[in-house]
Amino acid sequence: MTLHTRPDPKGAPVPPVARPKEKAHVIKTEAEAIDIARRLAADFAKGASERDRNRVWPQAELDAFSQSGLWAINVPREFGGLDASWVTINRVIAIISEADPSLGQVPQNHLGVVSAIRTVSDKAQQELLFSEVLSGTRFGNAFSEFGSKRAVDFETKFEDRGDHVLVNGRKFYASGALLAHLVPIVALDAEGRAWYAIADRGAEGLSVIDDWSSFGQRTTLSGTVTLTNVKVPKTHLVPGWKGYAEPTADGAIFQIIQAAVDLGIARAAIRDTVDFVRHRSRAWVDSGLEHASQDPYTIQAVGDLVLRANAAEAVLDQAGLAVDAAVSAPSADSVARAQIKTAEAKVLTTEIAIQATNKLFELAGTRSTLAEHNLDRHWRNARTHTLHDPVRWKYAILGNYYLNGVNPPLHAWS
Known part of the structure; x- marks a missing residue:
């Protein structure tokens, strides 16, 4: 290797x-x-x-x-x-x-x-x-841009050249692009509509720079993508904008995968918490107990973490079913339900990922912070990944839907 x-x-x-x-x-x-x-x-x-x-x-x-x-x-x-x-x-x-x-x-x-x-x-x-x-071809991505006012604002554009287009721009947060075979690029046409221009990773004018410096999710193969007259055949120009011009499950799908990642982070943290408490942590001096795993406060806390992770998993399953229904029969109602269930899953998986990765150190004790264990990677990963889209806005979407009957907006962050 x-x-x-x-x-x-x-x-x-x-x-x-x-x-x-x-x-x-x-x-x-x-x-x-x-x-x-x-x-x-x-x-x-x-x-x-x-x-x-x-x-x-x-x-x-x-x-x-x-x-x-x-x-x-x-x-x-x-x-x-x-x-x-x-x-x-x-x-x-x-x-x-x-x-x-x-x-x-x-x-x-x-x-x-x-x-x-x-x-x-x-x-x-x-x-x-x-x-x-x-x-076996892997798609990376060149979607987001670093300096725009909002995530939906793009400066990358393409020019129509008959059987192909030429793409120019600069991207960041390009997860997977370093080792991808094809790189889908979000680029705007002359009418301001967003397309996926799927370029060969080795295309002339396409450069991927390994400058990802986040403290978490450190090996997502992300970084900067620069695009200078990158040629993309029309066969590989996908009209992504159509997925948001009318109700489809596309936005919920991009979101639901994020929730699944966060659930995995939470499970890893809970697993390592249990292992450390069982085999390395010491019982507290006032407890009169032989082992840290007998501490009633620790037992309660671990039970709470597992319960919340299981609840997040159950809601994620519900969201998966709702997305399946929206894929099979897209409508304003089915797509809104998929978005809402996915938002619920995103809230719960974010919260348990942050809670579990933080609680790990409280329950496992000072010894768990030693560099040799590298357990802080769980918190770093959770804190970094859950920033993709703020859950405070998920609560707003949920409240407006259930209270006022307002469907969520149609875009890749909803």
């Missing part, structure tokens, strides 16, 4: 990776998807702390992940995919994220773009792009 550590953030752009030599496995059942996720997670967990500590790129792990077929499980059946339910997809992402939440986050935009292609592309484009996904 080749280890890649972060170069100087002001260094040269990172060269693209080769496409896989063999086609990816095609998963046939949802039970198989869960089994594969668990097997991969057991392997990914082994090096997760080292990868975080030294910012080692998970290249071998990512190859195993995408070649396993899990990156193609939302490809529709008519194109050869599993068309897994969103309940199952969320469970897969949570399983992987419990092992390593950076790896759990990397396919988020890939899965979202695959779903968008299902929603807005014509059949010829679907056949072309879904065949790429089934073969």
Whole structure:
């Protein structure tokens, strides 16, 4: 296995990776998807702390992940995919994220773009792009921009040149782009509509710079993407704006995967809390107890954490069912319900991720803060990942829906 550590953030752009030599496995059942996720997670967990500590790129792990077929499980059946339910997809992402939440986050935009292609592309484009996904091609992303006033404001644009377009702009927060094979770029046309211009990672004029410096989610393969007259064939120009021009599940899908990552982070923190208290923590001096695990206050606190994680998981399952219904029969009502249930899941998974990763140190004690354990990675990951979209606005969406009958807005953050 080749280890890649972060170069100087002001260094040269990172060269693209080769496409896989063999086609990816095609998963046939949802039970198989869960089994594969668990097997991969057991392997990914082994090096997760080292990868975080030294910012080692998970290249071998990512190859195993995408070649396993899990990156193609939302490809529709008519194109050869599993068309897994969103309940199952969320469970897969949570399983992987419990092992390593950076790896759990990397396919988020890939899965979202695959779903968008299902929603807005014509059949010829679907056949072309879904065949790429089934073969093992990884989408990265070049969506967000660093200096805009709002997340929905884009300065990246493309010019129509007949059978292709030329894209110019600059992106940041480009999770997965470093080791992607194709990079979907959100770019505006002359009318100000947002498209996914899916460029080859090695396209002339496209550069990915490894300058991600966050204290959490350190190996999401993110950074800056610069775009100078990047040529994208019209076959790979996806009208993403159509997914928000009328009610579709696209926005809820981008959101629900975030919630699954946060659930995985919470589970990892609870797991490590239990292990540390059982095997390393000392009983408090006034307790008169032999073991820290006998402390009634600790017992109560762990019970509360597990209960809240289980509640978040249950609501995430409800959200998955609502998203499935909106995908099958999109309407103003079904899409709003998917958005609302996803917002509920996002609130609960955010709160338990922050609570569990903070409570870990209170319950495990001072010894748990030693660098040798690197347990602070759980809090750093939770605090970083849950900032993607503020839950204070989720509460507002929920209240306005239940009190005033106002449906959530249609965009990728709702």
